[in-house]
Amino acid sequence: MNTTDQQCTICGKESEIGLHIVSSFICSSCEQEIVQIDVEDERYPFFVSRMKTILYEPNANA
Numbered sequence: 001m002n003t004t005d006q007q008c009t010i011c012g013k014e015s016e017i018g019l020h021i022v023s024s025f026i027c028s029s030c031e032q033e034i035v036q037i038d039v040e041d042e043r044y045p046f047f048v049s050r051m052k053t054i055l056y057e058p059n060a061n062a
C-alpha cells in the first residue's frame with residue numbers, strides 16, 4: 001500500500017504531489033487550475049464549493 005498518495009479533495013484523484021490545506025489535499029493539477037481559473041469559467045462555482053468544503057470542514061476524522 002502506497003501511503004504517499006493522497007486523495008485530492010477537488011477531483012478525487014490520488015496524487016503524490018500537491019498542496020495540503022488544513023486536513024485536506026489538493027493535487028498539483030487542481031492547484032494550477034484554481035490559481036488560473038476565471039470567475040466566468042463554468043467550473044468556477046465547483047471549485048469555490050470544494051474550497052469551502054476544505055476550509056470549513058469539521059474535524060470529522062478525529
Ligand SMILES: [Zn+2]
Binds near residue numbers: 030
Ligand atoms: Zn485534484
